[in-house]
Amino acid sequence: MSAEAVPREDGPGWYLYGVVAADAAVDGKDDLLLVLEGDVAGVTSRVSLDEFDASVLPERLGDAAWLEEKIRMHEQVLEAVLESASVVPCRFCTVYRTEEELRRFLAERGGDLSAALSRVAGRVELGVKAFVDRERFTTGGAVRNDTIRELAEHASKVEGGRAYLEMRRLEQLVTEELIRFKEEVAGNLHARLTAAADDGVQLNLQRPEVTGREEEMLFNGSYLVADRARFEQEVGELAAEYRDSGVELELTGPWPPYNFVPAELGVP
Amino acid sequence: MSSRDLEGYRSGQPAQLADVLERVLDKGIVIAGDIQIHLLDIELLTVKIRLLIASADKAREMGIDWWQNDPFLSGQNGRKSLDDRLRALEEKAGLPTSEDE
Numbered sequence: 001m002s003a004e005a006v007p008r009e010d011g012p013g014w015y016l017y018g019v020v021a022a023d024a025a026v027d028g029k030d031d032l033l034l035v036l037e038g039d040v041a042g043v044t045s046r047v048s049l050d051e052f053d054a055s056v057l058p059e060r061l062g063d064a065a066w067l068e069e070k071i072r073m074h075e076q077v078l079e080a081v082l083e084s085a086s087v088v089p090c091r092f093c094t095v096y097r098t099e100e101e102l103r104r105f106l107a108e109r110g111g112d113l114s115a116a117l118s119r120v121a122g123r124v125e126l127g128v129k130a131f132v133d134r135e136r137f138t139t140g141g142a143v144r145n146d147t148i149r150e151l152a153e154h155a156s157k158v159e160g161g162r163a164y165l166e167m168r169r170l171e172q173l174v175t176e177e178l179i180r181f182k183e184e185v186a187g188n189l190h191a192r193l194t195a196a197a198d199d200g201v202q203l204n205l206q207r208p209e210v211t212g213r214e215e216e217m218l219f220n221g222s223y224l225v226a227d228r229a230r231f232e233q234e235v236g237e238l239a240a241e242y243r244d245s246g247v248e249l250e251l252t253g254p255w256p257p258y259n260f261v262p263a264e265l266g267v268p
Numbered sequence: 269m270s271s272r273d274l275e276g277y278r279s280g281q282p283a284q285l286a287d288v289l290e291r292v293l294d295k296g297i298v299i300a301g302d303i304q305i306h307l308l309d310i311e312l313l314t315v316k317i318r319l320l321i322a323s324a325d326k327a328r329e330m331g332i333d334w335w336q337n338d339p340f341l342s343g344q345n346g347r348k349s350l351d352d353r354l355r356a357l358e359e360k361a362g363l364p365t366s367e368d369e
Contacts, residue, residue, distance in 0.1 A: 091292070252281075
């Protein structure tokens with residue numbers, strides 16, 4: 001273990017990023033502290049309670065720069081740990097007032113933490129998002145609605161008010177067809193990807209302003225994966241199958257397994 | 269990553285903030301008990317971030333980096349209107365509304 005043994009004088013709080021096995025080889029950054037307790041170790045750093053105390057937190061949350069910095073830091077610390085050890089990630093802002101309280105948690109919940117660790121050992125979380133380009137969908141092979149095809153062809157030839165009405169009707173039909181298509185594709189993607197992984201969850205879809213893409217998100221899933229080559233091959237095959245329908249897949253990660261650890265620990 | 273490109277899907281890009289947020293804020297273990305920041309605060313935080321994301325389009329239209337400069341997140345006025353929107357959402361969802369801080 002290369003993390004420091006002696007606490008730095010940053011402050012009295014203990015920020016807990018996640019938990020690793022006590023014998024894990026963590027190539028921690030300089031200011032990380034491993035707190036060993038039984039079979040597990042907490043990955044921590046000292047933080048000032050001036051920053052993280054519940055009384056000042058609401059104000060801090062109003063500071064976008066602070067928030068993004070801390071959230072990214074949380075993620076980067078865990079990603080660095082993940083490179084050399086399996087980790088059970090904690091949620092943002094898990095802060096203990098004292099080392100004693102932190103150690104008590106690790107000791108009392110050591111069994112649950114070890115169980116959570118063994119579930120994710122040797123595995124990573126990979127995200128898969130799918131986007132559909134409406135224009136390419138309309139002209140692509142997925143549109144099995146003949147009326148849409150005919151309207152699309154006809155609408156490009158007529159002019160004036162009739163063209164407007166036909167375009168409106170076309171838009172409406174495409175929208176209905178797209179809703180049906182998205183449901184079908186999302187279900188199929190999730191089933192196939194889950195089969196190539198240990199486990200999988202579907203996440204909320206993100207709005208275009210958030211994704212920064214013009215195409216609509218039709219699927220957002222995350223998977224616990226042991227065999228990355230097999231999983232990535234499946235993603236590639238799915239991408240090839242749906243490309244003609246205007247669908248594009250995006251793979252993210254590896255992530256710490258946020259979606260595959262118990263939601264709550266420490267509740268008696 | 270050209271070898272990945274051949275697979276026909278995008279990957280290997282820097283993590284988008286939205287992808288980080290939906291994990292770091294919504295997932296991972298939550299510890300109750302002797303902890304400084306309580307679950308309630310974190311859920312409140314999540315709601316606020318969602319509001320923030322929902323307001324992103326306006327900032328984008330204005331041609332600014334919505335995350336760095338979002339009016340909802342800078343200054344007291346932004347704070348107030350964020351609270352108002354939060355309360356409106358809670359009422360709509362039938363939840364008990366949050367107190368003024």
